[in-house]
Amino acid sequence: MALHDKRGVPVSTESRESLDRLETATELLLGYFADPLAAIDEALAENPAFVMGHCFRAGLFLISSERGAEPELRRSLEAAEALARKANDRERGHMAAARAWLEGDFHEAVERYSSVLIDHPRDIFALQMAHLGDFFLGQSVMLRDRVARVLPDWDEAVPGFGYVLGMHAFGLEESNQYGRAEATGRRALALMPRDPWAVHAVAHVMEMQGRLADGIEWLTSRTDDWAPENMFAFHNWWHLALYHLDLGQTDRVLQLYDEAIRPKHSAVALEMLDAAALLWRLHLRGVDVGNRWAELADTYEPMAEDAYYTFNDMHAMMAFVADGREEAAKRLLAALERRITGGGTNGVMTREVGLPVCRAIQAFGKGDYATTVDLLLLVRTIAHRFGGSHAQRDVLSQTLIEAALRDNQGRLARALMAERTDLKPTSPYNWLTTARALDLLGHRIEANRANAKAAALLPRQASESVNVVMA
Ligand SMILES: [Fe+2]
Numbered sequence: 001m002a003l004h005d006k007r008g009v010p011v012s013t014e015s016r017e018s019l020d021r022l023e024t025a026t027e028l029l030l031g032y033f034a035d036p037l038a039a040i041d042e043a044l045a046e047n048p049a050f051v052m053g054h055c056f057r058a059g060l061f062l063i064s065s066e067r068g069a070e071p072e073l074r075r076s077l078e079a080a081e082a083l084a085r086k087a088n089d090r091e092r093g094h095m096a097a098a099r100a101w102l103e104g105d106f107h108e109a110v111e112r113y114s115s116v117l118i119d120h121p122r123d124i125f126a127l128q129m130a131h132l133g134d135f136f137l138g139q140s141v142m143l144r145d146r147v148a149r150v151l152p153d154w155d156e157a158v159p160g161f162g163y164v165l166g167m168h169a170f171g172l173e174e175s176n177q178y179g180r181a182e183a184t185g186r187r188a189l190a191l192m193p194r195d196p197w198a199v200h201a202v203a204h205v206m207e208m209q210g211r212l213a214d215g216i217e218w219l220t221s222r223t224d225d226w227a228p229e230n231m232f233a234f235h236n237w238w239h240l241a242l243y244h245l246d247l248g249q250t251d252r253v254l255q256l257y258d259e260a261i262r263p264k265h266s267a268v269a270l271e272m273l274d275a276a277a278l279l280w281r282l283h284l285r286g287v288d289v290g291n292r293w294a295e296l297a298d299t300y301e302p303m304a305e306d307a308y309y310t311f312n313d314m315h316a317m318m319a320f321v322a323d324g325r326e327e328a329a330k331r332l333l334a335a336l337e338r339r340i341t342g343g344g345t346n347g348v349m350t351r352e353v354g355l356p357v358c359r360a361i362q363a364f365g366k367g368d369y370a371t372t373v374d375l376l377l378l379v380r381t382i383a384h385r386f387g388g389s390h391a392q393r394d395v396l397s398q399t400l401i402e403a404a405l406r407d408n409q410g411r412l413a414r415a416l417m418a419e420r421t422d423l424k425p426t427s428p429y430n431w432l433t434t435a436r437a438l439d440l441l442g443h444r445i446e447a448n449r450a451n452a453k454a455a456a457l458l459p460r461q462a463s464e465s466v467n468v469v470m471a
Contacts, residue, residue, distance in 0.1 A: 002088060006159050007122040011052050012088045018043050018050045025056060026125050030163040032196050032232035036060060051087045054080035055094035056125060062101045062109070063132045066269050067308040073102055090120050097129065104344030106137055114146055121150035124160045131167045136309065137345070138384035144171030162192025169201035174389060178205045189225075196226040196236060203239040207391050210424035215243040227260075237261050238274040242391065245278075246429045247458060250287050253278065257292065267299055269312050276300075276315035277395055283322045284402045297323040304328065305335035310346055310354025311387045317358040321365030329362050353379055353386035357396065364399060369407035376400040401433060410440035428454040 002010045003019050005026075011019055021043035028036040037060055043053045054076045061073035077098045084092055097112035110133035116126040127150060134142045147168040154161050169185035172178075182205045188198035199222065206215035219226075219240045227233045237260035244252040262275040275296055279289050297319040304316040313336060320329040336358060340351040360375035376396055383393050397416065404413040414437040420430045431454035438447035 007124060009120050009123050010088050010090060012086060012091060013047070013050055013052065015047050015050065018047045018053060021046075022050075022052060022056060027160075029060070030124065030128060030160060031192075031194055032230050034229055034231060048079075049083060049086070051080055051083040051091050052094070054083070055091055055098065058098040059094070059125065059129050062098055063129065063136075064269070065136060065309040065312070067303070067306050070102070070308070073098065077102060090116055090123060090126075093119075094126065097126075104346065106133065106345035109133060110137065110139075110142075117146070117150055121153035122158060124163065127164065127167065131171075134171075135389070136311070136387045138387040140171075140174040140384060140390075142171075144168065144175045144177075147171050156191065162188045162190075162195055162198070164188075165191065166195045166198030166201060169198055170204065173201050173204045173208065176208075178209055181205050193222075194225045196230055196232045199226045200232070200236055200239065203236060204389065204391055207239060207242055208424070210246070210426035210430075212243045212246055212426065216240065234261050234271050235274055238278060239391070241278055242281075245281055245285075246427050248428060248432075250282060250285070253282065254287075254289065257289075262292075262296075265295065265299065267303070269307075269309070272296065272299060273312055273315040276318045277392060280315075280318040280322065280395060281398060283318075284398055293319060293323040297325055297328065301325070301328050304332045307335075308346065309387070310336070310339075310350040313350070313354045314357045314361065314386075317361045321361055324365075326365075329365070333358060333362065349386045353383050357383070357386070360403075361399070364403055367406075369403040370409075372403035373400060373407060373409060373412070376403070401437075405433075405436055405440060408440060410437055413437035414441060426457060428457045430454075431457065 002012050003014070003016065004010055005019060005023060011022065013019055021039055025036040025039035025043070028034070028039055037057070040053050040057050040060070043050055044057065047053070058073050058076035058080060061069040061076065077095065080091070080095050084095060087095070093112060093116035097109045097116070100112055101109035110130050113126045113130040113133065116123055117130065120126065127147065130146050131143060134146060147164060150164065151168070154164050165184050165188035169181050169188055172181035172184055182202050185198045185202040185205070188195055192198070199219070203215055203219055206218060219236060226236050237256055241253045241256040241261060244256070257275065257278055261278060262271070266272065279292055279296065282289055300316040300319050304313070307313050307316065313332065317329060317332055320332065336350050336355045340347055340355060356375050356379045360372045360379070363371035363375065376399060380396050380400060383396055397420070401413055401416050404416065414434070417430065417434040417437050420427070421434055424430055431450045435447045435450035435454065438450055
């Protein structure tokens with residue numbers, strides 16, 4: 001006998017208790033609240049034959065994007081596969097997805113989850129897995145369209161609809177449809193205020209549009225919804241820090257780093273990479289961050305050579321370079337060179353993006369800015385293939401521009417800054433950096449004009465503490 005969850009999706013169990021626990025775990029995961037693993041472990045302790053429980057558990061480890069999670073992913077998948085004959089087609093689809101991921105084919109895994117959604121468009125767990133998979137693969141358009149596919153089968157009467165809208169909002173944002181993204185994100189939150197993914201989608205809109213005051217207001221006015229006890233809070237704090245960084249408020253950025261983004265030691269890959277990405281942005285601006293790099297580099301060293309996902313490699317390399325760890329940087333590059341011969345999705349992503357990016361960061365650390373420029377110009381336009389969001393990958397453009405400035409390539413820096421001011425004319429950082437490029441070219445009057453634009457965009461207290469390197 002099969003039961004159906006509250007969205008009408010079949011679950012091959014006769015235990016109402018097991019299904020209830022799965023519903024709880026699913027809702028915790030949708031809102032990134034602790035602790036879906038504990039919830040599903042309780043279900044499996046009571047009912048070891050609960051096949052969807054094993055599939056759910058495999059998915060949890062799969063999306064952690066960590067090598068250390070692989071044994072538990074394998075254990076859960078094998079437990080599910082041992083029950084395959086009692087499973088339904090939907091559950092066998094989940095197994096196929098987890099199996100593809102475990103074998104290193106991340107694209108296949110996402111498509112398998114997506115296949116489940118063709119037959120079961122209300123399988124919100126499959127949708128979340130596919131959505132996060134698209135994020136890890138940098139498939140911006142599919143972040144939008146894979147969610148759009150299921151929308152005809154959802155409405156406000158179906159439990160969890162707000163979360164579906166939150167995912168759609170993020171996909172719209174990553175597809176540069178900012179107006180629709182914001183409206184959809186706000187609609188999601190009207191239904192489900194404590195959805196940190198929808199909060200995040202709107203925060204991204206504000207980041208991309210350079211609405212710095214709006215972004216600060218957006219996040220700080222609703223911290224009670226997204227921050228307490230939330231596994232995703234570090235990333236929304238990171239977004240708040242980005243707005244302050246653009247305003248030159250580096251003391252506030254470091255305060256957010258210490259209190260919210262990296263309040264304690266953590267070896268969680270996604271938390272580490274946000275920490276590194278923020279410190280690197282400060283590094284590019286010449287800000288002294290004290291011993292923060294050392295703590296991060298210490299954490300990366302034992303795990304760097306065996307990363308599961310090359311987006312993490314870039315951030316490990318930043319830590320090694322900024323902390324002057326040349327040996328660790330060399331070992332990381334050697335590991336990446338070995339990996340690209342091995343195949344799998346991560347091997348391909350490493351070859352196409354991860355390796356050249358890490359070489360570029362290493363060259364930056366050595367002061368070989370010309371090499372950084374050459375490498376990043378080539379890789380920048382395909383960098384989405386190693387995953388992340390536009391806002392995260394912007395660190396590549398910022399590194400490229402800083403390298404161009406330091407290599408006295410004023411015309412290139414001027415051109416790259418023109419890209420940015422066209423897209424985001426309200427960013428003080430963009431105008432201050434434009435001024436540096438113009439200075440380099442000897443265009444003093446235009447440089448003064450650009451500096452004046454930046455000053456006009458800065459709050460008074462921020463304009464007094466702007467911290468930029470004048471090359
Ligand atoms: Fe983000």
